[in-house]
Amino acid sequence: MRILYAIQGTGNGHVTRARDIIPILKEQHEVDVLISGRHTEVALPYDIKYRFQGLGFVFGKKGGIDLMATYKNNKIRILLEEINSLPVEEYDLVINDFEPVSAWACAAKNVKCISLSHQAAVLNKYAPQPQKIDIVGRTVLKKYAPTDAQYGFHFKPYDKQIFTPVIRQEIRSQRPVTKDHYTVYLPAYDDKRIIKVLSLFKDVKWEVFSKHNKQTVTENNITIQPIDNEAFIKSMAGCIGVLCGAGFETPAEALFMKKKLLVIPMKGQYEQQCNAAALKEMGVPVIKKLSMKNAVKIKRWLSSEKRIAVSYPDATNRIITKILLEHSPKTLHGCAAQEVEIPTAKKFRSMIFKKIIAQL
Numbered sequence: 001m002r003i004l005y006a007i008q009g010t011g012n013g014h015v016t017r018a019r020d021i022i023p024i025l026k027e028q029h030e031v032d033v034l035i036s037g038r039h040t041e042v043a044l045p046y047d048i049k050y051r052f053q054g055l056g057f058v059f060g061k062k063g064g065i066d067l068m069a070t071y072k073n074n075k076i077r078i079l080l081e082e083i084n085s086l087p088v089e090e091y092d093l094v095i096n097d098f099e100p101v102s103a104w105a106c107a108a109k110n111v112k113c114i115s116l117s118h119q120a121a122v123l124n125k126y127a128p129q130p131q132k133i134d135i136v137g138r139t140v141l142k143k144y145a146p147t148d149a150q151y152g153f154h155f156k157p158y159d160k161q162i163f164t165p166v167i168r169q170e171i172r173s174q175r176p177v178t179k180d181h182y183t184v185y186l187p188a189y190d191d192k193r194i195i196k197v198l199s200l201f202k203d204v205k206w207e208v209f210s211k212h213n214k215q216t217v218t219e220n221n222i223t224i225q226p227i228d229n230e231a232f233i234k235s236m237a238g239c240i241g242v243l244c245g246a247g248f249e250t251p252a253e254a255l256f257m258k259k260k261l262l263v264i265p266m267k268g269q270y271e272q273q274c275n276a277a278a279l280k281e282m283g284v285p286v287i288k289k290l291s292m293k294n295a296v297k298i299k300r301w302l303s304s305e306k307r308i309a310v311s312y313p314d315a316t317n318r319i320i321t322k323i324l325l326e327h328s329p330k331t332l333h334g335c336a337a338q339e340v341e342i343p344t345a346k347k348f349r350s351m352i353f354k355k356i357i358a359q360l
Helices: 013-026 067-073 076-085 100-109 118-122 135-144 191-198 229-238 249-256 270-282 292-303 316-326 345-359
Strands: 002-010 030-039 050-052 093-097 113-117 149-153 181-185 205-210 217-219 222-226 241-245 260-264
Touching (some): 002 013, 013 030, 030 100, 076 100, 118 149, 181 229, 191 205, 205 229, 229 249, 241 292, 260 270
Parallel strands (some): 002 030, 002 093, 030 050, 113 149, 205 222
Antiparallel strands (some): 217 222
């Protein structure tokens, strides 16, 4: 089969998962790779045929997405040109990891597109939801990259089409130990806020990985360093615990390595609110924001020895094989994709603008 594997390039999780999935796809198939968005610090060691602007989100510095910067930075007319130019009809199968260009190109050209992402699991009706449902946020998540079939990864297999996380081989090959530091990854907060709060805990050694700093800086018991894949893995494998956002890959890797975990979901980010609900249900402590007011909760977590037991077997090969068998051209003979109208530039802007208004 000729396969197009399309990856979201905002954040690191999609790319880290792709590093394990691509070689499995390439074993027996011809695979082209597409990435849209340019906000990842993890390199992909494979040829990339298509690099697009896509429809990305800009991380803020106060605990959430900078929606105004997102609104200004996204050139919707370029996005529509990318959608119209992508020759998805040349592929036997399009596999989509929350990537909008290929999803909308398939919708426009009536080409079958399947989702293989964490977001697909979050949208599943059996997956945990926050107590307060963000209708606008859920709609954005659902409409961002529409597909014909959905397979997802989550902290637990909540449904038959939801699988446990893809734990990359770089993590599986580690031998976790417990040294004297905590690892921190909070990309939606600026370094000043992180230092201000974590400085309250003077006896704790913090290793902070920052999206906002290009060089390593040490201030008393806190080290701030730019994001580096190898350094981050080494830090996490040797830490006592992990303080991070309520994304998917980093919490899953921390749980896999049997580390203490505390998460802070990004404001206005529906996916992270859902992740926080799932993790809280599992027993992982969750705080709403990084602030002086939450210092007591952070101190309680530092004093705790509680670790959540999980079972994340290496089933990636089996999962990919199952999906390819179900969606091979022979299996899909006579099965048409659902045709969807591409939104205009005005509608795309409106989708983002509504999210901005919802946060005001």
